[in-house]
Amino acid sequence: MxxxxxxxxxxxxxxxxxxxxxxxxxxxDKQNRVYRCIYCESKAR
Ligand SMILES: [Zn+2]
Known part of the structure; x- marks a missing residue:
């Protein structure tokens, strides 16, 4: 986090x-380094 x-x-x-x-x-997603907002689950980058 x-x-x-x-x-x-x-x-x-x-x-x-x-x-x-x-x-x-x-x-x-550790492999693709995907981060998501914990509130709305939007992807970052
Ligand atoms: Zn958000």
């Missing part, structure tokens, strides 16, 4: 709406 390194690009995500919330991403 990584916090406040990547920002979620989903305009409807709670991290975009709530400014005080931490941007937390979880590594869901």
């Amino acid at each position: 990584i916090t406040n390194v990547i920002k979620c690009k989903n305009p409807r995500c709670i991290t975009t709406v709530e400014q005080e919330i931490d941007h937390i991403f979880k590594l869901t």
